[in-house]
Amino acid sequence: MKIIVDAMGGDNAPESAVWGGALAAKNYGEEVVLVGQEERIRAILKEKGMDGVSGVTVVHAADVVDMHDDPATVLRAKPNSSMAVAFQMLKKGEGDALVSAGNTGALLSGATLYGGRIKGIRRGALAPVMPSSSGQVMLTDAGANTECTAEMLLQFAFMGSLYAEKINGVKNPRVGLVNNGTEDTKGDVLRKEAYHLLKAAGDAGRINFVGNVEGSMVPLGGCDVAVCDGFAGNVMLKTIEGVAKFMASGVKKVFYRNLATKLAYLPCKTGMDEFRGLFDQDRIGGAPFLGIAKPVIKAHGSSNQTAVMNAIRQAIAYTKSGMIEAVRENIEYMTVQAAE
Structure with a gap:
């Protein structure tokens, strides 16, 4: 190769x-x-x-x-x-x-x-993987297409599901539609149309559609594949990256406050290093264009x-x-x- x-x-x-x-x-x-x-x-x-x-x-x-x-x-x-x-x-x-x-x-x-x-x-989608409480979540699209149709979101869902299963090793990956609420009546016209298509595909057994997921549910393990247009996906990706850096900086300041807190950090070091590793982009390497x-x-x-x-x-x-x-x-x- x-x-x-x-x-x-x-x-x-x-x-x-x-x-x-x-x-x-x-x-x-x-x-x-x-x-x-x-x-x-x-x-x-x-x-x-x-x-x-x-x-x-x-x-x-x-x-x-x-x-x-x-x-x-x-x-x-x-x-x-x-x-x-x-x-x-x-x-x-x-x-x-x-x-x-x-x-x-x-x-x-x-x-x-x-x-x-x-x-x-219809369009290629950028699909990075992020850490979540259930392991990893693939976000698609994360910035390649800022304007999408419902059919494009359907295709992103299928491709993300196939990638999660074939390459990330996730069995029967859960596909969620990123929305401003979990109810099936939530969202703008695009989200409502996409929900209809994704539910039909789920009912037919083509994908494991779990419904709408709010932004907070994505890093908390609400789905294995988070489907959205590139504008919302890129904002979500950058927000999660920023919050992760903010939290890491804040925790470091707490432990480096004085000698006592520095000593208290020593028993936690291994766990903290493992946690930081979850957000290490270098370990993942990159994102595919699906x-x-x-x-x-x-x-x-x-x-x-x-x-x-x-x-x-x-x-x-x-x-x-x-x-x-x-x-x-x-x-x-x-x-x-x-x-x-």
Whole structure:
């Protein structure tokens, strides 16, 4: 298997992508192609003592897509950028999956333009995993589509359910519709229409729909897949991340207040480290773009080498899972006509 890595994407690129890519090739035994400015990439490989790692190849790309570029046009404006070259390789079949920590909008545009959507899927969805009291919850969509139709939310639900089962190992994953109340009469027109479609799919046994879930229920284990439009999903994701950082900072201040509290912290250290680990994005690595015909994984912008390595692990698992074929097999149940 060959995983293509946009080595110039992200805040810590190219070092994080190069180092993480080499670690992935060494640890997972799959081929990793690092796309970017060749001279810089080879210098980092040499600096890290990994220039001789088996399975690592380099493809030169002179330009870089940065966070300020227009996502809709940058890949055509910069055809020699690392992201554009990586996508061109994916389209030609010169790799099985693509990983990037670069511009999210440009990555979605490239995934749609070069990877293509699975036939029948209206839009690709960004689907990160977050910690919850029941283990993990997948949020879909988390920012790729700020304006959605009820049919799109139905498709997000199906794809999230398939991913949770096939890749995250969740049996019969519970699918919830994020809403401003649990009653089936709650929400705006979009949420009411989506509820009708999701309930029909649940009644038919296609998904395990548990109804509406309020925002507070998502991290408290109310569902395994939380379905929403990209605007609400992104706000929820960033809010949960912010609250987690706020809580961590607050707890640290409590324990560092004086000598007595510092001593009291020692017996709690192992438990606190484990709890912080639940929110460690580097362990997860990245989020898939569901609905794209070829695996594309978005690593977070501040990814270090561990995050990139784990994003590549995700890409390998995604490619081997049969997830994309499973979506194709179920596409007839993901349309308004069939669901109704």
